Amino acid sequence: MEERNLICIGCPMGCPLTVTMEGTEVKSVTGNTCPRGDIYARKEVTNPTRIVTSSVLVTGSRTGAKTVSVKTASDVPKGKIFEVVRALKGVTVEAPVKIGDVVVSNISGTGVDVIATKEVE
Amino acid sequence: MEQYNVVIIGGGPAGLAAAKAAYDEGERSILILERDSLLGGILNQCIHNGFGLHTFKEELTGPEYAKRFEDEVRARGIECRLNTMVMDLSSDKTVTAMNRTDGMFQIRAKAVVLAMGCRERSRGALNIPGYRPAGIYSAGTAQRLVNIEGYMPGRKVVILGSGDIGLIMARRMTLEGAEVQVVAELMPYSGGLKRNIVQCLDDYGIPLKLSHTVVDIEGKERVTGVTIAEVDSKNKPIPGTEEHYDCDTLLLSCGLIPENELSRGAGVEISPVTNGPKVNERLETSIPGVFAAGNVLHVHDLVDYVSEEAADAGRNAAAYVREGNAPETENGTAVTFEGGIRYTVPSTVDTEKMKDLMTVRFRVGSVMKDRIVKVYANGEEIFKKKRRIMAPGEMEEVLLRKTELQKFGGLKTLKIKVEEA
Numbered sequence: 001m002e003e004r005n006l007i008c009i010g011c012p013m014g015c016p017l018t019v020t021m022e023g024t025e026v027k028s029v030t031g032n033t034c035p036r037g038d039i040y041a042r043k044e045v046t047n048p049t050r051i052v053t054s055s056v057l058v059t060g061s062r063t064g065a066k067t068v069s070v071k072t073a074s075d076v077p078k079g080k081i082f083e084v085v086r087a088l089k090g091v092t093v094e095a096p097v098k099i100g101d102v103v104v105s106n107i108s109g110t111g112v113d114v115i116a117t118k119e120v121e
Numbered sequence: 122m123e124q125y126n127v128v129i130i131g132g133g134p135a136g137l138a139a140a141k142a143a144y145d146e147g148e149r150s151i152l153i154l155e156r157d158s159l160l161g162g163i164l165n166q167c168i169h170n171g172f173g174l175h176t177f178k179e180e181l182t183g184p185e186y187a188k189r190f191e192d193e194v195r196a197r198g199i200e201c202r203l204n205t206m207v208m209d210l211s212s213d214k215t216v217t218a219m220n221r222t223d224g225m226f227q228i229r230a231k232a233v234v235l236a237m238g239c240r241e242r243s244r245g246a247l248n249i250p251g252y253r254p255a256g257i258y259s260a261g262t263a264q265r266l267v268n269i270e271g272y273m274p275g276r277k278v279v280i281l282g283s284g285d286i287g288l289i290m291a292r293r294m295t296l297e298g299a300e301v302q303v304v305a306e307l308m309p310y311s312g313g314l315k316r317n318i319v320q321c322l323d324d325y326g327i328p329l330k331l332s333h334t335v336v337d338i339e340g341k342e343r344v345t346g347v348t349i350a351e352v353d354s355k356n357k358p359i360p361g362t363e364e365h366y367d368c369d370t371l372l373l374s375c376g377l378i379p380e381n382e383l384s385r386g387a388g389v390e391i392s393p394v395t396n397g398p399k400v401n402e403r404l405e406t407s408i409p410g411v412f413a414a415g416n417v418l419h420v421h422d423l424v425d426y427v428s429e430e431a432a433d434a435g436r437n438a439a440a441y442v443r444e445g446n447a448p449e450t451e452n453g454t455a456v457t458f459e460g461g462i463r464y465t466v467p468s469t470v471d472t473e474k475m476k477d478l479m480t481v482r483f484r485v486g487s488v489m490k491d492r493i494v495k496v497y498a499n500g501e502e503i504f505k506k507k508r509r510i511m512a513p514g515e516m517e518e519v520l521l522r523k524t525e526l527q528k529f530g531g532l533k534t535l536k537i538k539v540e541e542a
Contacts, residue, residue, distance in 0.1 A: 119188060
């Protein structure tokens with residue numbers, strides 16, 4: 001039996017959650033005061049994921065923009081965040097860029113594309 | 122002099138939503154004045170996700186959220202003048218502005234929507250002792266440098282204040298290779314959203330020290346270190362609790378202040394609590410035909426509510442142009458409050474002129490658990506809702522129904538009260 005402590009992000013209460021696990025199986029969630037805490041805790045201990053956002057350099061912008069903001073098109077495993085950001089270092093795209101344009105496909109082998117979140121002319 | 126029916130000062134989320142709503146209300150003579158070279162305001166540098174959950178039911182980044190509203194404004198052919206700085210607003214709604222192509226010019230507006238947003242509290246306003254070296258930035262300046270200009274402002278960072286921008290920048294700087302050593306917060310609670318504390322600090326092992334402040338900044342040319350100390354219940358540093366951090370950068374995320382130089386110049390009455398205009402049920406300031414919405418009115422934590430509020434202001438501005446200012450039947454009923462509420466927006470309600478369902482937004486001054494928010498009209502309870510927790514960093518709201526308030530004939534008192542459950 002392993003115990004993990006989390007703070008729920010569902011609302012400002014910030015309930016201190018204790019998750020009891022056996023291997024990768026969640027045995028119990030305590031400390032939550034509503035069902036949202038239970039759902040959050042189970043996801044967070046078994047498969048924590050995040051959208052990663054960053055910005056990369058852009059060249060040839062008519063408006064003089066130096067960067068374009070980007071994000072992973074869907075969640076990536078939390079443990080991969082630094083790898084994803086490192087893989088974006090040195091990436092340069094050429095203007096024009098539209099929202100949703102793929103900047104790097106299958107970043108760090110996650111199967112997830114990094115896409116532009118800003119339009120640059 | 123040029124004439125427009127509705128002039129909107131500011132092309133950020135508030136200005137865009139106001140313009141769209143005014144157009145959809147039937148108004149066609151609308152002008153947005155924006156000092157930056159692009160629309161969208163501060164959303165352009167907020168590249169993290171989490172915007173638009175209420176409005177679009179999905180998590181957008183700041184630029185994506187801004188683009189949706191910009192597209193709506195462009196699709197309607199609403200005129201926008203970029204790179205245009207408004208210098209003055211007069212009480213007769215003459216707007217004096219300037220830009221590089223037209224020089225200085227004046228516009229006579231029938232209605233004005235104030236949508237100038239807010240500014241970060243600066244070091245000068247915080248009275249932090251110590252030297253004045255380079256390397257001290259507001260969190261928003263650092264955000265602009267990293268996300269828009271593509272520069273890293275520093276490598277070894279201490280952050281004072283746990284506002285959302287500071288938390289977001291703790292993560293951003295960490296991801297870009299900086300070492301964020303600590304976030305110090307003067308108050309015994311964070312002003313930021315819980316989600317940001319977990320996902321921006323806890324995820325990266327960055328400590329948050331509550332009831333701590335910076336008591337010294339060292340370095341002559343560039344910051345070389347800061348000293349933080351714990352504070353007592355009166356926010357005075359406790360001797361002997363000092364801790365020194367070697368660092369080259371100090372970020373400040375210590376609150377936002379509505380930007381009301383233009384409003385003050387026009388003679389708009391300003392609330393000393395919000396630092397924004399006092400407004401009635403139509404979000405109209407003390408000058409008839411001048412409306413306010415978004416962070417210039419009071420600082421919001423979610424952009425969705427900025428858009429919602431600004432759309433109301435835009436509709437009301439269009440209605441004002443169409444109908445003229447209906448003669449004041451009465452001055453409206455003052456909204457009073459008790460039980461830890463700091464302010465309400467609006468501060469007065471006229472039951473004749475309010476819309477059918479009106480949102481009253483407010484903030485509390487401290488963290489409170491297990492409360493009931495009640496609304497009393499002429500002393501009679503007309504609404505209540507339970508709140509498990511209320512915090513200064515999270516805006517609260519109650520909805521008021523016109524039919525319910527009109528039942529009282531003459532509404533004499535309207536009170537919002539937070540009571541123990």
